[in-house]
Amino acid sequence: MTTVPAVLGIDLGTSSVKVALTDQVGAVVAQAVCDYPVDRRNPGWAETDPEAWWQAIRTATAQVLATAPAASVAGIAGIGLSGQMHGVVLSDAEHRPVRPAVLWADARAEPQLDLLRALDLSVRARLANPLSPGMAGPVLAWLHVHEPEVLDAARHALQPKDWIRAWLTGVAAGEPSDASATLLFDVLAADWDDEVVTALGIDRRLLPDLLPSALTEAGRLTTAAAEALGLQAGLPVAAGAGDTAAAALGSGLFEPGTVQLTIGTGVQIVTVVPAPTAESVAGLHDPVTHLYRSATAHGWYAMAAGLTGGQSLDWVRRILGAEWSELYGVADRGSRPDDPVFLPHLVGERTPYLDTNMRGAWTGLDARHDRVALLHSALEGVAFAVADCLDALPGIPSGNRDLRLAGGGTTAPAWRQLLADVLEARLHAVDVPGASARGAALIGARAAGLLDDARLTEVATPHTTLIAEPGPAAEALRDRRFRYRDTLARLRA
Template sequence: MYYIGIDLGTSAVKLLLMDETGGIANIVSRAYPVSYPRPGWSEQNPADWWAAVCGGIPELLAGFDAAQVKGIGAGGQMHGLVVLDKDDAVIRPCILWNDGRTQKQVDYLNEVIGKDTLSRYTANIAFAGFTAPKLLWLRDNEPENFARIEKIMLPKDYINYKLTGVHGTDYSDASGMLLLDVQHKCWSREMLDLCGVRETQLPKLFESWQPIGTLTADIAKALGLPADVVVCAGAGDNAAAAVGCGAVGGGKCNISLGTSGTVFITSDTFGVDKQNALHSFAHADGGYHLMGCILSAASCNKWWSEEILHTDDYAAEQALIPTDKLGANDVYFLPYLMGERSPHNDPAARGAFVGLRMDTPRAALTQAVLEGVAFAIRDCVEIAKAQGVEITASTLCGGGAKSPLWRKILANVLGIPLTLPQTEQGPGYGGAMLAAVACGAYPDVRSCAEALVRAKQTTEPDAALVAKYNARYAVWRKLYPALKTSFAEMEALV
């Protein structure tokens, strides 16, 4: 038997074929573009996602018995606003998770409606990337499009709809819309009223492992799959990645170094961050989690290497960094290339190099990029620790986790061991695991994770390096407050 996992990312969809033992039989990736209509804006055409999935699945199954595919599960980029009209046609391009256009709407929600009120309704405050502020922006700026909305969906849910004809979502992904009462796992009527939408415009809610339907006859034929293939609700990318890395059940932590960076802390019980810097969301295992999210992580390294240095040989660039310079770099980098979410909630924040000298070598800037992202991840960890959460170890996933140097830097910046799972395909693997649960191969998500997820290797911190990075972090964390006013002034001139 096989299960297909869909990782609907920001730059590409990655399709994964998992066999019944948890082994990966094949992986296929299809890229698609991101549009930046204005500075700080970020959009995609949902048709590009669907074309990539439709083109990729037959390629994924080439040489395999498609009749053995039993289920499909997706992990997808969160928060994106996909709006459909009465004919289920896409009304406008999807406004993505890292889009920063909604500052006016965020300020209205946080300052006029009030953070305490929002937290009571949804367990969270407003952030620029969340879906509800996008709806308000659409109502304010594109009223004709807003009036046409028949269904409001999230990116991976649009793919599931195209596969099954069902408008559904799961609790983990819905948690990031600022429309869900996370504690009680239902749509917040108060938030719907605030945003001027009806519950009928929202998808049906499911647990991540629950089946939402089977393939439509036309899609099954087009993809070369049996019509009885089960499609489960799936999960937001970070929840799916946590499942794929074994961060299931309370007291676990998973860190992702993908396009964005996240710290994902699991809990069996509902809880809220009193500082409003971490998100309080439902988890794909039926429990809950706290999550800190930095908007630019591995994307910072991609920007630095490809756009500035004009190379895609990341390993060669990192090989130029002397070992004795770890913990001793006097160049600092703020990784806020798309603004920042956790813990600053500041769409106006920008990237910055600080500490350059005439003799600063190229390698020092490369190192600063890696360290700046690690320091931003630590910001999220420090918020969790201030809430009494103890993080003594973590699993690690995402494209950035492939770098041994970056793993070493992060382990020492955080002062904890970081473990790579044997299967380094977080969201896609998690999606396939959820599909296996949906098909009855395992009784629940925890049993599936215990059976399939294995550790590959662990990077341990070094006490001397930890001390050096503690001192560097103390300097780095003062830079954003010093530049915050300047960032706002820059934004006002755009």
């Protein structure tokens, strides 16, 4: 049989996994999605059984292999990975989970942030990132205090996609794009910060060795994993990247000053920045935006991250019994001065407030308000939260700006227009469906030797299309956002 070179990209999201089979330049041949639950059994908690991830990967991979051309299936040359960031998977020496994974949206470790606040400012500056309870450092500190018996049974503390890779290859390792997002990483030394690890009371042996970059080959597919997935044993498996870094790579975000917005479960606004120096991080004691390693060998990006994207809208549509199409369809209804104000912070917020205790609300409700008014105000409130994130990102102009859009949460035309009006920005759609999965596949292609760095940059750069720009509604929405911010300030006070 004639074979066609192909790569399998696995993108492990918060509530679903996407598996994509692509050719060697990232064009999708076949793809499938499989969902799994997020357990919120206690207030502020967010967990998932890693076994549910693995079963979902098996299901989605089987669907891809069943629908892809035989020549592409036979030509699979490698596997690339992308995954939700910040959380913790504790596993034993055989990589079996010893408890459910704690996810990025989990807020239980808020008290442990005081351990980081007590550090010398020069040490905190080396972390160069906001203090957030859902990151691996505070979570591990919490687990050491509250579940010491679980820690005794654990051998590895891994990021979600790193655990998947360990399950595929039998080798536990980390890599910089995820490690830099743990609040345990020295951005100048590009390694774990042992002083911080000690201050948080974390057993250093749990932290894996770090591979050089996301593009590195991390190991080979074991016989057991190959049989479970229906693949050939011995395929190279890339280190992989955090989902935001993978999406940036998959959508060709390489040029400094380019800004990209993705609305998924949360909100990410990303721009490429220079590598940090001792001078550039010296004043970063209390930053509200993030500084992380990219999926490339030496790159960095800054990110404003919000918790109030798709998960807030999903809650609204479920409470009001609306399908996604109906929710997005009301975006062109237009804002009215007496509409209710929706505060979308159902699980706290990161950029710019860094407040896990923030909670959502509909305010200004009136007997005249109907279901459509509530749905529209929810879209409006999430758009305002996105604007708060964008305004906090360093170096971004306050108006007359251009943003690239990526991700499935920004495909509805009326929703795009509402975002353009609220953000006062021209929006350019990135012609890359599933940027994280594509990024994972390109990472796999690079690790398998199908692409070199120059060719990777060339094929990753996508076509963009201007799809929305501020219209007549922008002025009224500016007034609505003022009311939103005033309401938020009053409730927080």
